[in-house]
Amino acid sequence: MDRREIAALLAYIGRLDPRTTRTDQGEARDQLAQWHELLGDVPLATPHGWDARITARQHIRNSPYQIIPADVARPWESYRRDRLSRHTDPTPSADPDDQAAWTAELVGTRRAVASGTAQPTEYREIASQSSDLRLEALLEQAGSRIPPQARAALAPFRPTRATREAAVAQGWPDPLSVHCQWCHAPVGAPCLRRRIDPDDTTRGKAQRTTPHPSRLALATEQTQPSAMT
Known part of the structure; x- marks a missing residue:
C-alpha cells in the first residue's frame, strides 16, 4: 500500500474504532509513517480474496484490543503461504535452453500468485472426462499401461x-x-x-x-x- 492507501485504511479503521484516530497532526503523521513502513508491501486489495479493510473489520469485531499493523500483516502472510502451498509451477512457455528466461517466468508466476494477482495452478486430476487421442493410440498399441519389461522387473516385488x-x-x-x-x-x-x-x-x-x-x-x-x- 502506498501512503494514500494507508491513509484511506486508517480513515476506515477510525470510523469503526475511534480509539485509533489521531487528532494531533504530528501524531497522525507519525501513525501514517509507521503503518506505511510496516505495511508498504501489503496490498490494499487483490482480485482473489484479499482485502485489508475486511481483515481490519474482522479484527475490530472479534478482538477487544486496538488494532496494530501486525494484525493486518499476519493475515496477509497466511494468505500468501496458503496460495503458494496450493500452487504447482506450470511449465514455462520460454525456451528451456534459455535458463534466464525460464527462471524469470517461473519466478514471475510465483510472485503473481503470492501477491494475489493470479490464481494458483493446482494439479489436474489424473482421471478426467477428456482423453488424449495420441495417448490412447499409444496405449492401444502397447496393450497395457505397464510395458512388459517393466512388468517383468516388478514381478519379484509383487x-x-x-x-x-x-x-x-x-x-x-x-x-x-x-x-x-x-x-x-x-x-x-x-x-x-x-x-x-x-x-x-x-x-x-x-x-x-x-x-x-x-x-x-x-x-x-x-x-x-x-x-x-
Whole structure:
C-alpha cells in the first residue's frame, strides 16, 4: 500500500474504532509513517480474496484490543503461504535452453500468485472426462499401461499379482475374480494363510502368493459356462 492507501485504511479503521484516530497532526503523521513502513508491501486489495479493510473489520469485531499493523500483516502472510502451498509451477512457455528466461517466468508466476494477482495452478486430476487421442493410440498399441519389461522387473516385488497375471496369460481363469471359500478372502484380495503356534493357537495371518485350490476351482467353474457359449 502506498501512503494514500494507508491513509484511506486508517480513515476506515477510525470510523469503526475511534480509539485509533489521531487528532494531533504530528501524531497522525507519525501513525501514517509507521503503518506505511510496516505495511508498504501489503496490498490494499487483490482480485482473489484479499482485502485489508475486511481483515481490519474482522479484527475490530472479534478482538477487544486496538488494532496494530501486525494484525493486518499476519493475515496477509497466511494468505500468501496458503496460495503458494496450493500452487504447482506450470511449465514455462520460454525456451528451456534459455535458463534466464525460464527462471524469470517461473519466478514471475510465483510472485503473481503470492501477491494475489493470479490464481494458483493446482494439479489436474489424473482421471478426467477428456482423453488424449495420441495417448490412447499409444496405449492401444502397447496393450497395457505397464510395458512388459517393466512388468517383468516388478514381478519379484509383487508375487501375488505376478502369479495372477501369469495364470490369465496362460488362459486360466483369474482366481481373484471370486471370493475364497476357504479363507474368506474377498474378491480382488489375495488368499491368506494362518500362522499357528505350537499349541495350535492362531498367531495371525499372512498373504499367500498362490490362491487356495478351491478358489481356483470356483473361478474355473464360474468361467466354464461363458467359455462354452
